[in-house]
Structure formats: structure tokens, C-alpha cells
Amino acid sequence: MNENKQNLLKTLPQIDKLVKETSLRYQEISVLEIKQACQQALSSIRQEILSDQLTSVTVSDIFEKINTCLTTEPDYHLTSVINATGTILHTNLGRSLLSKKVRNHLNDVAYHYCNLEYDVNEGKRGSRYQHLTEIVKDLTGAEDVLVVNNNAAAIMLALRAIANDKEIIVSRGELVEIGGSFRIPEVIKLSGGTLVEVGTTNKTHLTDYKQAITENTGALLKVHTSNYRLIGFTEQPSLEEMASLAKQKQLPLVNDLGSGLFFDLQKFGLPYEPTIQEALSKGCDIVTFSGDKLLGGPQAGIIVGKREWIEKMRQDQLLRALRVDKLTLAALEATFMLYQNKEQAFANIPTLKMISKDLTICHEEASQLKKAIDDKTIGFRAQIVPSKSNIGGGSFPEEEMNSVAISLSSDNYSLIELEEKLRKGSIPIISRIYQNQLLLDCRTIDPSEHQLILNELITLQGANE
Structure with missing residues (x-):
């Protein structure tokens, strides 16, 4: 110096x-x-x-x-990004996007006092959970509803209230790791129950459950393996069979359904997955699921089922540590209201909208983005290529959806350099490199983000002039 x-x-x-x-x-x-x-x-x-x-x-x-x-506006650490990966429920990018129709309700509740725990009709203290009870009961057919901060908390609270100090019977093929090293055996342990494994990894019979039931059994637990697949030489009893056995033995059947699916998605090329309504109608006493997966709402653990069991959960002291705030409740209520009309849900809930987006629409949007890049930038080449999207978030493992992407290259940057430049831009663009191509998948890019992508490319272009 x-x-x-x-x-x-x-x-x-x-x-x-x-x-x-x-x-x-x-x-x-x-x-x-x-x-x-x-x-x-x-x-x-x-x-x-x-x-x-x-x-x-x-x-x-x-x-x-x-x-x-x-x-200058603060440089917040938590910031929005453009998801160009093609993974709809990208856990690292915040999973589901809230519907824009949720925004007005959130703004109203966030910036004003609200009746969170106040019964306006009675003029006295109420329950924060009352705001979701009727609408979720109508949508699912459940007797009662409770909401906590995530699905791991939901299953832990359910088992703690129902089977604390008792045995909980689970198939060995369902002892899943939820994510972040959170595993079903550990969740059961934290709930105060004792895990009883039955069957084998690939085959569990109804008789395995029946033979494991003792006077100290507290519940039968069904864990839907939504984040992995067992194929080949496999077998497991149906929900109806498990529900019949549970009823016969006067035990509750708890179903950790995870993904929170309300509508059959087979028409969009995805395999059959049980819905919340089906699980309840087939005899499950308690069903738990996530709010920020296929439901398309905020992070939450939603518990639906028999009133007698949910009332036990309400009385558990742990509930206060797991309770959700007014913003989560507001976002959930507004999301559930969209589910009252199936067409409205698919049109306005981003998760469902991206899943149901027709390949023709993907191609049209890719064409619009390519034209903008060709017309307004120098040194970048955009090609429309076929791509594969996936659901993500531990839902529909191994299943891919046909999609359309922009393959982007540059005269001034290698693919690795271009990926890094896009990722570190003023608005991070998260792309993926696959088979020596940098891809911007149009299934997860909203057309309103095209101009933002273009602005970043123009900025990169200017840095090389």
C-alpha cells in the first residue's frame, strides 16, 4: 500500500x-x-x-x-428469490407460496388489533383455534380441528395426548426420517410413548399389528411414506383394515399423512395419493398434515379427527409451546376459504396452479422469456428445451412432470460462473445446471418475474461492456 x-x-x-x-x-x-x-x-x-x-x-x-x-432501504438477510429450479415445493426456498388473495386478510390482521382470542358475540375471552374450526370441519368431515406450528409438532402432541406412557405400534417400513434428521422413533420418544415395531421393511401384515397389541398399547400409528417409495415385493394392510382392528381393540388409529392433499392430482400425471378426506372417511381417528406442502398455505401442523382425542390435546400443557400466531391462522383461514371452490383453489393457490399448469402454457411463457432475452440483451443465448419438474417438499418422491425451460448461455461467463452471477444478483435467481445446460424452468417462474430476470441479465451485460 x-x-x-x-x-x-x-x-x-x-x-x-x-x-x-x-x-x-x-x-x-x-x-x-x-x-x-x-x-x-x-x-x-x-x-x-x-x-x-x-x-x-x-x-x-x-x-x-x-x-x-x-x-437506503435495509439490506434484509431473509429476502425473496426467483425459483427457476422447477421444484415447486422447494424446502430451501420456503416451500409453498401463499396466494395473493391471502394478502389482504394478512394485512388486515397484521396491522390492526384482531379478535385472536376474543369472542365478539359473547364479549369475553375466546379461543384462537375457533377461527379455523368450522371451515376445516366442512372441508374434511372431521369432528374437530387443532393447529400447531408444524407437522412434527402435530404428531408429537397427538401421540403425547393419546398414548403417553403407552406403546405405539408402527410398521418398520414407516419409520421415516422427516427431514433435518427428525425421525419418527425420536418423535415417539419425545411424546412419552414407547415404540413397538412390527413387520419388516417391505412387508407388514394386519396380523403383525394384531399380535403386537397388549393391554399397554395406546395407539396404532400409520405414517404415510410421502417422501420415499417402496416398490417390488411389498405389502401393507389397507386403512380400512387397520381402522377395523383399532375399533375392535378400542384403540385410536393415528395417521401422519404429511403432505396435506385435498384434491386428487392424477389428472396431472401424478400417481394416486390419499387425501385428508379419504383418510378420515376410511376410519382414521386422527389425521395430521402440513400447511406448507400440497395444501399451499403457511407452515403449520394441522390435526383433524375425533373430538374426544383433540380435546385431550387442547388440555395438554405442551400446546402452549406449540401454538401458532395470528398471522399463521389468518393465512390458513384465507387459504382454506379458497378450497371451498375447486376451480378457485387451482386458479389462485400457487402450488396447485404450478402443478396443474399445462405444458402448452409453459411453452408460451418460455417463448415470451426467450424473446425478451433475444431482443434486449447482447451476449446471452436462450434456447427453449424440454425439462422435468418435480413437486419437492417430501411429496410425490421420484415423480417428475414434463416442463419447459430456457437453456441460457453467455459469451462472457462459463455455466458455473453464470449460475453464480445469477444467484448473487440483486434479486437472486436460483437456476440449475443439468447435462451441461443452465436451465430456467418455466413451471416455477411466474411471468411477472420475466422482467426481473431480464434486468439481471442487462446488469451482467453492462458489467462486461
């Missing part, structure tokens, strides 16, 4: 002195915000000096930089 740079850096004021002087100028702003702005401003000035962008610095320059830092 040359002597001029060293001398210039030495002239920069100490952070404490700068914070004190800045606080006098911006008395309406907190000291913490001012300190962060001063640190950011000094860091920026140092970098400009070291890169020869600045050869002199005045007090006015420093305060101008601080003012810019204070008036």
Missing part, C-alpha cells in the same frame, strides 16, 4: 466519535442504527480508497455517505 493511501486512511475518524457527531444530526434515529450506518459508510470509503476510486476525503463526503446508508 502506498503512502498516500495510508495517510488518507489515517484521516478517517474513529467510529465512536463519528457516531456521537452523527447522533446530534439525526436525533430521531436510534444510536444502533446510526452506528451501523457509520460502520457501513467507513467500510465503503476504505474500499474506495484501496481501489483508487477516492484520492481525497472530506467530512462532507463522510456524512453524505452516512446519510445514504441511513436513507
Whole structure:
């Protein structure tokens, strides 16, 4: 480093002195915000000096930089991205998107006082869970409803309330790992129950359950293997058979259904999956599922089923630690209201809309994006190519949906470099590299995001001119 740079850096004021002087100028702003702005401003000035962008610095320059830092929108760590991967329920990218029709209800509840635990009709304290009870009962046919913060919490609370200090019978083929190393055996242990494994990995018979039942049995647990597939030489009893056995032995049948499917999706090329309504109609006493998977709502664990068992859960002290806030309840209620009309649900819930998006629509949207890239950028090549999308989020494992993607390449960047540049842009674009192509899958890209993608490419183009 040359002597001029060293001398210039030495002239920069100490952070404490700068914070004190800045606080006098911006008395309406907190000291913490001012300190962060001063640190950011000094860091920026140092970098400009070291890169020869600045050869002199005045007090006015420093305060101008601080003012810019204070008036610029905060650089939030949690930020929106463009999902161009083709994975609809991308766990790393926040899983399901909320419907835009949910927004108004969320805004109303978030920025005003609300009747969260107040019964307006009776003029006294109410329950936060009452807001979902009737609509979910109507949609599922369940006797009662309870909501906690995720499905792992839902199954743990259900088993704790129903079978604490008792045996819980599960097929060995259903001892799944939910994700993030959370496993069914550990969840059962935390619930206070004792795991009793029956059958084998690939075959479990009704007699296996029957022979395992003792006077200390608390429940039969069915775990839908929505995040993996067993194929080949396999067998398992039907829900009806398990429900009949549970009823005969006066035991509850608990079904961890996971994905939260309300509508049959076979018409979109996906295999059969049981719906919430089917599981209840076939005799399950309790069914749990996620809010942010196929349902297309916020993260939540939803418990539906027999009133007597859900009432036990309501009385459990653990419920307070697992309860959801007003924003989750508002988002769930608005999402469930869309389910009252099937066409409305598929048109307005992004998860269902992306699953049901016709291949022709995917191709039309890809054509629009390609034309924009061809017309308005230089040095980028866009080709329309066939692609494969998947559901993700532990739903429909191994199943792929035909899709259409833009294969993007550049005169100035390798595929690896281009992927990184897009990912680190002002609005991160998360793409995927497959078979030596960088793909932007149009099943998960909303047309409203085309201009944002174009802006990022134009920015990259400008960096090379």
C-alpha cells in the first residue's frame, strides 16, 4: 500500500466519535442504527480508497455517505428469490407460496388489533383455534380441528395426548426420517410413548399389528411414506383394515399423512395419493398434515379427527409451546376459504396452479422469456428445451412432470460462473445446471418475474461492456 493511501486512511475518524457527531444530526434515529450506518459508510470509503476510486476525503463526503446508508432501504438477510429450479415445493426456498388473495386478510390482521382470542358475540375471552374450526370441519368431515406450528409438532402432541406412557405400534417400513434428521422413533420418544415395531421393511401384515397389541398399547400409528417409495415385493394392510382392528381393540388409529392433499392430482400425471378426506372417511381417528406442502398455505401442523382425542390435546400443557400466531391462522383461514371452490383453489393457490399448469402454457411463457432475452440483451443465448419438474417438499418422491425451460448461455461467463452471477444478483435467481445446460424452468417462474430476470441479465451485460 502506498503512502498516500495510508495517510488518507489515517484521516478517517474513529467510529465512536463519528457516531456521537452523527447522533446530534439525526436525533430521531436510534444510536444502533446510526452506528451501523457509520460502520457501513467507513467500510465503503476504505474500499474506495484501496481501489483508487477516492484520492481525497472530506467530512462532507463522510456524512453524505452516512446519510445514504441511513436513507437506503435495509439490506434484509431473509429476502425473496426467483425459483427457476422447477421444484415447486422447494424446502430451501420456503416451500409453498401463499396466494395473493391471502394478502389482504394478512394485512388486515397484521396491522390492526384482531379478535385472536376474543369472542365478539359473547364479549369475553375466546379461543384462537375457533377461527379455523368450522371451515376445516366442512372441508374434511372431521369432528374437530387443532393447529400447531408444524407437522412434527402435530404428531408429537397427538401421540403425547393419546398414548403417553403407552406403546405405539408402527410398521418398520414407516419409520421415516422427516427431514433435518427428525425421525419418527425420536418423535415417539419425545411424546412419552414407547415404540413397538412390527413387520419388516417391505412387508407388514394386519396380523403383525394384531399380535403386537397388549393391554399397554395406546395407539396404532400409520405414517404415510410421502417422501420415499417402496416398490417390488411389498405389502401393507389397507386403512380400512387397520381402522377395523383399532375399533375392535378400542384403540385410536393415528395417521401422519404429511403432505396435506385435498384434491386428487392424477389428472396431472401424478400417481394416486390419499387425501385428508379419504383418510378420515376410511376410519382414521386422527389425521395430521402440513400447511406448507400440497395444501399451499403457511407452515403449520394441522390435526383433524375425533373430538374426544383433540380435546385431550387442547388440555395438554405442551400446546402452549406449540401454538401458532395470528398471522399463521389468518393465512390458513384465507387459504382454506379458497378450497371451498375447486376451480378457485387451482386458479389462485400457487402450488396447485404450478402443478396443474399445462405444458402448452409453459411453452408460451418460455417463448415470451426467450424473446425478451433475444431482443434486449447482447451476449446471452436462450434456447427453449424440454425439462422435468418435480413437486419437492417430501411429496410425490421420484415423480417428475414434463416442463419447459430456457437453456441460457453467455459469451462472457462459463455455466458455473453464470449460475453464480445469477444467484448473487440483486434479486437472486436460483437456476440449475443439468447435462451441461443452465436451465430456467418455466413451471416455477411466474411471468411477472420475466422482467426481473431480464434486468439481471442487462446488469451482467453492462458489467462486461
